[in-house]
Amino acid sequence: MSIFADIQQTFTRRDNALNQLLVINVLVFALLVVMRAVLHLSSVGDAYEVVLRQLAMPSDLPNLIRHPWTVLTYAFTHDGFFHILFNMLNLYWFGMLVREYLGDRRLVSLYILGALVGALFFVLSYNLVPVLRPGLGVPMLGASGAVTAVIVAAATLLPDYTFSLLLIGPVRIKYIAAAVVLISIAGINGTNPGGQIAHLGGAVLGFVYINQLQRGRDLGRPVIAVGEWINGLLHGRPRLRVTHRSPQANAAGSKRGGLAQPPQEEIDLILDKISRSGYESLSKDEKQKLFRASQK
Structure with missing residues (x-):
């Protein structure tokens, strides 16, 4: 079976949201890698930055208003091998837990909401925090905010579930999530403060999402409704569920x-x-x- 057939099967199978999220991220990364190489060989390497600006989310409001779609596209766009590698590994490990206990639709809702809240924290930090204002205009890309939402959600959902880590052994995922949050807080003093703040936004969303779900409120229902509406447009009719x-x-x-x-x-x-x-x-x-x- 060809690679294209495998990809097609990934998106035609039902209850396959985790793999679909992974494949979308990998496909975007692969296309950008190929595009960058072709543009470089064509002596128009600067065009790659133009393309990337259409996907990365800017921190300044005028530019963001001109590129509103970037509040989502940034969360599927990576510009470094290790960046996407660690994000996809974490999405797979923790996403499996969320998907197993809450289902595919809630996993997608959590990813999308994590990306949106991470974007909100990112924009607000650069526009409201005085010490960050000199960096206003810096763009953000990567699924880290959305993935952090999934990590914290899984830890809130199943705090005592254990992962066996290499050289460490069994570790409860609540401690893994706590470490991820602490690393993001420590990173605010580094070269990418806005990105680290976006991670914290995702963490807040992950915790609140599960907390509210356990209280009977599904914050992801609007995301699910939009997804069903889009699916109805693509298939020419609304999906009926019995x-x-x-x-x-x-x-x-x-x-x-x-x-x-x-x-x-x-x-x-x-x-x-x-x-x-x-x-x-x-x-x-x-x-x-x-x-x-x-x-x-």
Whole structure:
């Protein structure tokens, strides 16, 4: 199967949002790398900077008003191999947890909202903080703000879940998230203060998103609605979804789009399965139901 067929399959499969986010970031990076090489060989290397300015988000408001789409495109644009490598690794590791427990749509919502809040923090910092005003006009690119939102959200959702880190061993992800936040705070004194502040914006969004979701408020519903509207335009008709629920689950899930509570009978069956075969034997749907039950 060709690379193009693999990419096409990635975007035609349902429930594949994490891979789609990864592929979009990698494709944009690869296209920019090829474009930069071609422009350099054509002796018009300066044109690459012109292209990059159409994707990176500026910090000055007049330029941002002329390029409003950059509040999102910057979060899919990278200009360095290690930059995209670490961002995509973190997105994959922590995004798998968010996707497994909350589903694909909420993962996408979290990524988009993290990018938007990170952009807001970035712009406000350069326009309102006096010490940063000399750097006004500096652009920002990279998925770090959105990825930080995913990291903090996963740690808020499952604080005691452990990752096995090379040379360190098992570490609870709440400590990994805390380290990421501390590194961003320390980086404000460095050469990229606005970018580090954008990371903190993503961290705030990740925490608030999960906190509100556990209270029954899904902050990502507008993002999901826009996505469904775009999907309807692309396919020429709105997507119709049929959901089957038991009366108990329907009543428990009535809290303003929050996490619907599964009936106790289903939870008992899931717990029996864990006692027989272990937690890893659970399906994605069963893990999501078990998590929702823990929020009672």
